[in-house]
Amino acid sequence: MNIVFLDLDGTVIGSNGVSERTWSACEALRPTHHLVVCTGRTGSGVALEIAKRLAPNGVHIFENGGFICRATGEVLFESALDPQDIETMISHAEGVDATLEFYTAAGVFSNRQHPDCDEHARVLEIEVLAADLREVARNHRVIRAHWIMRPEGVDAALDFELQNSERGVASSPVLPLNVFASVTAKGVSKGSAAKWVADYLDIPLEKTWAVGDAESDRPVLEVVAHPRVMGDSPASLLRDFERLGMVDDDGLADFLETLMPQ
Incomplete structure (x- = not known):
């Protein structure tokens, strides 16, 4: 095989x-x-x-x-994201008014309601709930963080440093208006x-x-x-x-x- x-x-x-x-x-x-x-x-x-x-x-x-x-x-x-990196991302998203999602075994949670987030959820056929991400992180293991961006906002949205996580950027032909960044634990x-x-x-x-x-x-x-x-x-x-x-x-x-x- x-x-x-x-x-x-x-x-x-x-x-x-x-x-x-x-x-x-x-x-x-x-x-x-x-x-x-x-x-x-x-x-x-x-x-x-x-x-x-x-x-x-x-x-x-x-x-x-x-x-x-x-x-x-x-x-x-x-896997699970590092708590320090989780706080870094939450604080940065608040500062630049960016859309950040946390993926957990209990579901997917977003820091805000936004049309791009809604369209992403529709295409993937998943439910995304707006929530306090600090509260989500206190109660659930965060497997991955996910940024939803427009191309012109990528540099500002990703202008932060992570100590114990890895980041990758991707796009999708079925969501041509957006760029996505995925954050997983280091390694x-x-x-x-x-x-x-x-x-x-x-x-x-x-x-x-x-x-x-x-x-x-x-x-x-x-x-x-x-x-x-x-x-x-x-x-x-x-x-x-x-x-x-x-x-x-x-x-x-x-x-x-x-x-x-x-």
């Missing part, structure tokens, strides 16, 4: 959702490949439904590596999660593949033996990794079909 780690937004999911060719290719690969969702999205809503269809009994990575579970819901790994990333899953499944890294389209995918791309990036990816990724076709031109399906048993 091999493993294929698949980012969702901009890789599996294009501007028109998931193509039928991609679904068909994944179904054909299932007997010989573990298909593992590897996304910054939470393990619910659309992301979980896609994971269930890709590999109904499989292991999947959510929250940029902060949460690993089976498609059946069995939790295998869950927790899509790359660390991919290593964890490979060890859990007892598959050597030499038999691992990954496909992504954003800098937030770089950690997993650098871990696997066979990294690929979508043609829509930023120049930094296209320079460093082998390029596939565009997501809306079925670039992922084209690649997956090359892995099918002959």
Whole structure:
């Protein structure tokens, strides 16, 4: 068996959702490949439904590596953000009037109601509750923090330092007006999660593949033996990794079909 780690937004999911060719290719690969969702999205809503269809009994990575579970819901790994970094982010969000979300096992919470937050929740098919984030952090383990920004506000929103956390920036073709930043505990990333899953499944890294389209995918791309990036990816990724076709031109399906048993 091999493993294929698949980012969702901009890789599996294009501007028109998931193509039928991609679904068909994944179904054909299932007997010989573990298909593992590897996304910054939470393990619910659309992301979980896609994971269930890709590999109904499989292991999947959510929250940029902060949460690993089976498609059946069995939790295998869950990280937690540092309390000092949590306070830094809450205070900074208050100072720059930015939208900040906390992802926990109990749900997703936002520091404010905002149209961009509402649209993000609608597309992901998740519920996001406006709440006092300090109160949320006192009562729940915060797995991941998530910033929702407009491109012109990215520099101000992310102008803070974290001591014990890692940050990645990404975008989504289904939410073209926004840029997103995901914060996980230090040492927790899509790359660390991919290593964890490979060890859990007892598959050597030499038999691992990954496909992504954003800098937030770089950690997993650098871990696997066979990294690929979508043609829509930023120049930094296209320079460093082998390029596939565009997501809306079925670039992922084209690649997956090359892995099918002959």
